[in-house]
Amino acid sequence: MSTLKEDALKYHAEPRPGKIATEITKPTVTQRDLSLAYTPGVAEPVREIHKDPEAAYRYTGKGNLVAVISDGSAVLGLGNVGALAGKPVMEGKGVLFKRFADVDVFDIEVATQDVEEFITVVKNIAGTFGGINLEDISAPRCFEIEKRLQEMLDIPVFHDDQxxxxxxxxxxxxxxxxxxxxxxxxxxxxxxxxxxxxxxxxxxxxxxxxxxxxxxxxxxxxxxxxxxxxxxxxxxxxxxxxxxxxxxxxxxxxxxxxxxxxxxxxxxxxxxxxxxxxxxxxxxxxxxxxxxxxxxxxxxxxxxxxGRSDYPNQINNVLGFPFLFRGALDVRARCINTDMLKAAVYALAELAREPVPPEVLAAYSLDSLAFGKDYIIPKPFDPRLRERVPTAVAKAAVDSGVARLPL
The missing domain is CATH 3.40.50.720 (NAD(P)-binding Rossmann-like Domain)
Incomplete structure (x- = not known):
């Protein structure tokens, strides 16, 4: 029988290295398609965005694209392994964003642990994205980095480890x-x-x-x-x-x-x-x-x-960040504020008190599951999460005045 190490390395290496890739979202089968995708047709959205930067949300993937950015200084339980060694974790974060909330991700590993250099890099590439997910950055540097970037940018800057x-x-x-x-x-x-x-x-x-x-x-x-x-x-x-x-x-x-x-x-x-x-x-x-x-x-x-999946009541971040960003992106929020965090808390807590759907029981090979000492938080594969949590977050964004789109 193979070991966990062997299985994990094979999983990441075969049949194609890594865990994420890009996809084309428009037709590319004719010469006409290519002339629209690139030159000369691409000049038209360029002109529109030049006139109005908000048009980038209409003509590009910016509005559904999150950067997962790390300096590799506090990677999982592995410590300061550096930016490149942290890349499998950042790709994994991209998998979770896409699998649970259909949010697209570019993972970016920044080869500096200098606060000023890191902030400068993120600030200068932020226009590409609808949101920034800071990941695996050591404390107390992470507090300053998040605070200053959120003050500089008009898109959500969120440190998931916090x-x-x-x-x-x-x-x-x-x-x-x-x-x-x-x-x-x-x-x-x-x-x-x-x-x-x-x-x-x-x-x-x-x-x-x-x-x-x-x-x-x-x-x-x-x-x-x-x-x-x-x-x-x-x-x-x-x-x-x-x-x-x-x-x-x-x-x-x-x-x-x-x-x-x-x-x-x-x-x-x-x-x-x-x-x-x-x-x-x-x-x-x-x-x-x-x-x-x-x-x-x-x-x-x-x-x-x-925090373990082999015991009841796993406290798992995958219940949070995909749906927080989904809700924030859906109303084009400028940030993820405390009201939005509280809305996510209440939505998750309330969902665990409701009857558990049969598909959740099947996913976890359970005969029954009900609110109580062994079930205080929803399971990650609960399909209701995708609707409940983002909707609550988006509503809180609108109500607190940080949304640019209506609910």
Missing amino acids: HGTAVIIAAGLMNALEIQGKQLADVNIVCVGAGAAGIASMNLLAALGANQQKLLMVDSKGVLHTGRSDLNSFKRDYAVETDKHTLADACQGADVFIGLSGPNVMSVDMLNSMAANPIVFALSNPDPEIAPATALAERDDLLMAT
């Missing part, structure tokens, strides 16, 4: 709280991992109504508290006045544990010190912060999610 992750965590947590009989505004939340995903997730939870004074963020040196002098500006926003300085301290009495760090950082003692009916999102991949079998054997009142 906001895509945040949306799925928030949607799953809303339903987990419902099942466990708790309210977001009341719960004590511990987030282990104060990088891009952690900070963005806490930002979104705060926007949804979490009490920021009840949010304890933990990095490699312990709880972010006001007595620390080693915090960057992004971490300082989550520094609270507390005598809890270690992860073990933070877990005592906590209602929610969100792990975005590394394997096995949560001990059984930490789990047992949490409040009644706890929620644990152990999202480190491939090895969670605490093994699900261990955690569930220890506490029968636990609701648990992971």
Whole structure:
């Protein structure tokens, strides 16, 4: 039997290297077709776009084209492997965009990790695209890059490792709280991992109504508290006045544990010190912060999610970014704002509470699936995602004034 490594390398290499390609969308079978596709006919849309840049949305593929752009500084769990080595991941992102939301992608690997150079490159090529998906860029550089590019450009600039992750965590947590009989505004939340995903997730939870004074963020040196002098500006926003300085301290009495760090950082003692009916999102991949079998054997009142597909409640970004961009592109939004993120959260959470279609059960070889401790978030192959989430996002874009087209 072949190994995963052998299968993965063969998958990427054969019968044609890579995972994505371009396609021609117009007829090219006659001389007349070619004269329209290129010279002399192509001069006509060029003239129209020269007169009105917005005409590019009518005469080119710009409106359905997203750039997946990375510098390779934080690729999956592999770290700083560089831009070229990250290309298979960026192509994979293109596969997911196209498969789940019919969004076209060019993947672009930028061979610099200098913030200014990277921003200059993206700014100068942005006119090609209807949106920019920043990918696998290390923190805290990613915060500055995203913020400055969004200020410069009039198309969505979205860092999926931040906001895509945040949306799925928030949607799953809303339903987990419902099942466990708790309210977001009341719960004590511990987030282990104060990088891009952690900070963005806490930002979104705060926007949804979490009490920021009840949010304890933990990095490699312990709880972010006001007595620390080693915090960057992004971490300082989550520094609270507390005598809890270690992860073990933070877990005592906590209602929610969100792990975005590394394997096995949560001990059984930490789990047992949490409040009644706890929620644990152990999202480190491939090895969670605490093994699900261990955690569930220890506490029968636990609701648990992971980042893995072989356990219930997978927190998977593919539920977010394709549909966020689909909704944004459909109304030609200038950005993806907090209102649009919140709309995606609510749409995902509500969908998981509805009866599961037979085709979803068939795709996952299940006899039944219903809202509860083992099903808090929709499955990626749920066909309803394609309609529900983009529509909610597009409506929020229109309502918040960032759309250029009506719903």
